[in-house]
Amino acid sequence: MIPRPPARMLRNTAFVVAALLDVWVHVAPDEPLSLALALAAACLLVLRRRFPLLIFLLTLPAVLVSDAIFACLAALYTLATFTRRRTLLALCALAYTLSDMTSWSPSPQLVLWSPSGLITLGYTAATAAAPVFLGQLVQARRDLSLRLAEISQARDHERRLSAQAVLAEERAQLAREMHDVVSHQVSLIAVQAGALQVGTQDTVAKQAAATIRRLSVQTLDELRHMVNVLRDSHSRPTELTPQPSLTDLRRLIDSSGIDTHLTTDLPGGLPPTLQRAVYRTIQEALTNVRKHAPGATATVRASYEDNAVRVTVSNSAPTRPAVSLPSAHYGLVALRQRAALLGGTVTSGPTADGGYQLRLELPVKKAR
Incomplete structure (x- = not known):
């Protein structure tokens, strides 16, 4: 199976291709300076994520000398997705607006104080504002996703803490039951077995009582260890008993x-x-x-x-015959x-x- 290219690489390729198409449509081959600056601006888009402000500034000359504006708008959009400096974005949008409205030939001139100039100013300013707003929207969406992920992690952590608290309470209750009921009964078994071992004269019964007493004492030791582990619910995990080999x-x-x-x-x-x-x-x-x-x-x-x-x-x-046991x-x-x-x-x-x-x-x- 052929591996799929990363989404970022596809986006960069799409931006560069769109910028080259913009150059092909709006820049004539007999304008070498305009063509060179427009092609350079289009190729520089591959670095727009690493150096967003620098790439935007390097694409502005293409807007000054030609109608190929897509590369500069793409760089402005990328800058808006990364920076939180609203003043910088406003200045960049203004720089684009002035560059697009400046006529380079036969000499640089900027015409604003006329009806057509004001209409062009509004249109160009709106064109500059669109990538800024879109980039800020993408940035807000990214921040919201990160915030939602943090909230989800916090809730998962809270659920784990709640589950651990419930588990600790259950362990403490189980420890109390084992100490108050099971340990008490096993202690009685050990005491009764010891009394039988001392009081009987039957060799077989004495040996059986000794075995019962030894096993009862061993069980009591294991129960005490288990009770201590259950009560220590906030310490590091430990083995309930020494593991056999x-x-x-x-x-x-x-x-x-x-x-x-x-x-x-x-x-x-x-x-x-x-x-x-x-x-x-x-x-x-x-x-x-x-x-x-x-x-x-x-x-x-x-x-x-x-x-x-x-x-x-x-x-x-x-x-x-077997004795019925639980x-x-x-x-x-x-x-x-x-x-x-x-x-x-x-x-x-x-x-x-x-x-x-x-x-x-x-x-x-x-x-x-």
């Missing part, structure tokens, strides 16, 4: 409360986003095993081959969305032995 997989599995076998050969140099995706996928899969397949064992396999990370989490059939059913949906953002996929489904399997595959982009 592959080095945290063993701790995740040990604290899951599920008999889990882990096999992994993933390199440690994977991008942090991929490491978090692997961690969150395994975490969600083990949570689902704990909720929906009590008593089941799990197997986690994570491998790296063909520039891709592949993770499989499978569990056996449950040995106890769920928003967004876990697998969130995993699929996270994988899609990284160019990967998440698939899941039941296995032949009555268990369940979840598979994650993520491409690894090599650094250039």
Whole structure:
């Protein structure tokens, strides 16, 4: 496709062509001085935007010695679009009027005090005023557009500030709810688990109570950090919690409360986003095993081959009935969305032995 020329170049070309046509119509070839000045004035229009006042002054001699006036009027229009000095524009319009009314041959003379001279003066002054008014109108339109753009930006900024204020209030309210309700309840869980750990003689119950207490304390720490972040709504963005990596997989599995076998050969140099995706996928899969397949064992396999990370989490059939727990059913949906953002996929489904399997595959982009 051939690129389109800029609009400014088209306008300059149109002005120069119109000025040359004006020269062709009004200047005879046997008038070398008039022809040279008129052609020079027409060619100088290409610089009218860079030096508007200078170009206007350089085009005035063509008006003095010939009837080719378009170049001077175009230069006057350009000057009027850029300058805000009304006095200068009035003087330039007067200079054009006097130059157009001056007869150069056989000797310079200006005839004003006659009926025809006054009529010519009015006509010439109106001709000079037209580009001035038109240029001032273009300048006002340009200023109005800039002002409207500034108003639009100010309104957008005001809307953003309003949205940030609403968000800050919601964050503060959420922080209060988390502190007053969720943290309180998790604290009670930790206290009750600690009491059970001390009071029971059953080894299995004591171990389960210790696990519950440890997880409750960890959850409380994370909740406190989240509450502080939510309250600090005007500071720079921060992570809600320290983001996990592959080095945290063993701790995740040990604290899951599920008999889990882990096999992994993933390199440690994977991008942090991929490491978090692997961690969150395994975490969600083990949570689902704990909720929906009590008593089941799990197997986690994570491998790296063909520039891709592949993770499989499978569990056996449950040995106890599942307890009904509240769920928003967004876990697998969130995993699929996270994988899609990284160019990967998440698939899941039941296995032949009555268990369940979840598979994650993520491409690894090599650094250039």
